[in-house]
Amino acid sequence: MNDANKRTDASNVSNSALAWWQKRAVTITIAVLGLVGILTFISMNVMKYERHLASGxxxxxxxxxxDPRGFMQxxxxxxxxxxxxxxxxxxxKTGDRPKSTEGYVIVALDEHDVGHFVRLADSHQPNTLAANEKAIRYRLSNGSVKLATNAFFFQEGHANAFEAAKYGLFRxxxxxxxxxxxxxxxxFEVIDPTDKHKAKVNN
Incomplete structure (x- = not known):
């Protein structure tokens, strides 16, 4: 009887250990799959960003x-x-400004690729643009217009160089x-504090 109980106890311990390891394996598998998914998402966004920079x-x-100011590191x-x-x-000028909307601002590019305001458009219709015109998406939220990011990050200690900025170069x-x-x-030189030879913006 005692031997049977011992065998039963050993079997229960073995089954419990097996169940624990199975749960552990499932947890690890889920974590790994989640990490792979996150890394894949990040990689796809990086590739999208690089394509945008290269082709825009x-x-x-x-x-x-x-206004240059310190931020974290x-x-x-x-x-x-x-x-x-x-x-x-x-x-x-249209009267009642909406609190939120989005559309396109049409700009005309000069010889330096500086965009100058021409008009607004509700949709992007490339066939309506002149050869020197470009449509840029904008968003209006809470009375403020946003074209793109409102912050430019750079290495600590380079603030003085970027005080000379007059234009944002967009793709x-x-x-x-x-x-x-x-x-x-x-x-019309790209600001790069680490490069002694300043590069002109490519037309």
Whole structure:
């Protein structure tokens, strides 16, 4: 009888250990699959970002006053764009400015690829654009226009170099989405504090 009880107890312990390891294996498998999914998502977004930078058309947008200030381990520069004011002024002329909406601002590019306000459009229709025009998506939320990111991050200690920024260099894709790539000074040179040879913006 005692031997039978011992065998039963041993069997129960063995089964409990097996069940624990099975649960452990399932938990680890779920965690690994979740991590793989997250890494895949991040990789796809990085690839999308790189394609946008590589294939987007260059457009320079004039900056409104900027303010460099410290942020965590590095620095960042808060940005706003003169074109945002043009959008708001045009919306105000229509009467009752909506609290939230989105659309496209059409800009004409000059010889330096600086975009100048032309008009607003409700949709992106490339066939209506002149050869030197580009449509850029904008969003209006709580009375503020957002074209793209309002912050540019850079390595700590380089704030002085970026105080010379006059333009944001965007890459605009075929859907009108702008992606901030660099900041540019008044002589249309990309600001790179680590490079002694300043590069002109590619036309």
């Amino acid at each position: 058309d260059p457009v320079l947008l004039q900056l409104a006053p900027v 590095g620095d960042y520069m808060t940005l706003s764009y003169a074109l945002e004011r043009d959008v708001l002024d045009t919306l105000d 605009v894709n075929d859907k009108g989405d702008p992606l901030l790539a660099d900041l540019v000074n008044e002589t």
